[in-house]
Amino acid sequence: MEIALERVSHRYGATEALSDISLAIPAGEILCVVGPSGCGKSTLLRLIGGLERPEAGEISLIGAPPENCLNPLTYIFQDFALLPWRTVEGNVELALEHHGMTRARRAGIVAGVLERTRLTEFAGALPRQISGGMKQRVAIARALAVNPAVMLMDEPLSALDSQTRELLMDDLVALWTRQPFTAVYVTHNLAEAVRLGHRIVVLSRRPGRVREVVEIDAPLDARGPGDGALEAVQARLWTLMREEAMEADREIVDG
Numbered sequence: 001m002e003i004a005l006e007r008v009s010h011r012y013g014a015t016e017a018l019s020d021i022s023l024a025i026p027a028g029e030i031l032c033v034v035g036p037s038g039c040g041k042s043t044l045l046r047l048i049g050g051l052e053r054p055e056a057g058e059i060s061l062i063g064a065p066p067e068n069c070l071n072p073l074t075y076i077f078q079d080f081a082l083l084p085w086r087t088v089e090g091n092v093e094l095a096l097e098h099h100g101m102t103r104a105r106r107a108g109i110v111a112g113v114l115e116r117t118r119l120t121e122f123a124g125a126l127p128r129q130i131s132g133g134m135k136q137r138v139a140i141a142r143a144l145a146v147n148p149a150v151m152l153m154d155e156p157l158s159a160l161d162s163q164t165r166e167l168l169m170d171d172l173v174a175l176w177t178r179q180p181f182t183a184v185y186v187t188h189n190l191a192e193a194v195r196l197g198h199r200i201v202v203l204s205r206r207p208g209r210v211r212e213v214v215e216i217d218a219p220l221d222a223r224g225p226g227d228g229a230l231e232a233v234q235a236r237l238w239t240l241m242r243e244e245a246m247e248a249d250r251e252i253v254d255g
């Protein structure tokens with residue numbers, strides 16, 4: 001299933017958040033979205049997820065959903081959004097409730113995604129008993145359980161320390177390599193964008209417009225920290241964003 005955005009614009013009152021965004025996200029691609037604070041990254045995700053309707057333009061899902069897809073679009077947030085009184089298994093199961101499936105089928109799907117996210121032995125743990133990185137793996141498992149057409153990821157690693165972030169990036173690459181998924185991945189972190197993005201969209205600030213789309217050919221599992229070619233892409237992204245980030249910074253200080 002492919003997502004197409006055609007000339008999408010959105011405003012909140014007098015604030016023009018996004019202007020004239022056209023993008024196509026083919027199945028199996030991770031598209032990273034970067035840009036200075038307030039450029040409309042989260043708005044873009046909300047519009048794609050159907051939480052808000054764009055003021056102008058079209059967003060369409062094209063083609064058939066993947067086999068056994070229970071929900072075409074799922075979110076992964078920075079704050080994990082786990083229910084504290086449910087176990088790891090119970091949190092993943094949550095995504096499968098109200099889909100009218102047998103208990104055995106549900107258990108099979110949960111076991112499968114826990115295995116893919118290396119959580120099997122923690123199935124009975126409560127969120128407070130596990131680390132932040134593991135909590136985010138539970139959120140990823142829960143998103144994968146519905147076999148979505150597209151995962152919408154809003155700063156999923158930004159609440160984690162840098163070592164945990166590295167581990168989670170490795171996990172996401174391993175998951176994608178085993179079974180490619182489609183994702184729109186919003187981040188402030190350019191190192192994350194060059195590790196995880198097949199393409200990276202740089203948005204300009206207010207209104208957010210597509211400033212540039214950078215494509216990275218290297219396979220995800222061939223990328224890693226200290227890779228010179230990736231660092232060069234990261235430097236280029238920073239050059240594109242630097243002035244606007246400085247302006248955003250000044251605005252916050254002045255305000």
Ligand SMILES: Nc1ncnc2c1ncn2[C@@H]1O[C@H](COP(=O)(O)OP(=O)(O)OP(=O)(O)O)[C@@H](O)[C@H]1O
Pocket residue numbers: 012015017035036037038039040041042043044
């Ligand atoms: N519900 C809302 N009502 C009014 N203005 C909003 C609303 N949501 C977002 N905005 C404004 O729209 C613009 C884009 O916001 P958005 O949160 O999408 O940006 P962002 O790039 O995700 O920001 P950040 O990087 O800081 O998370 C900002 O100027 C913001 O203040």
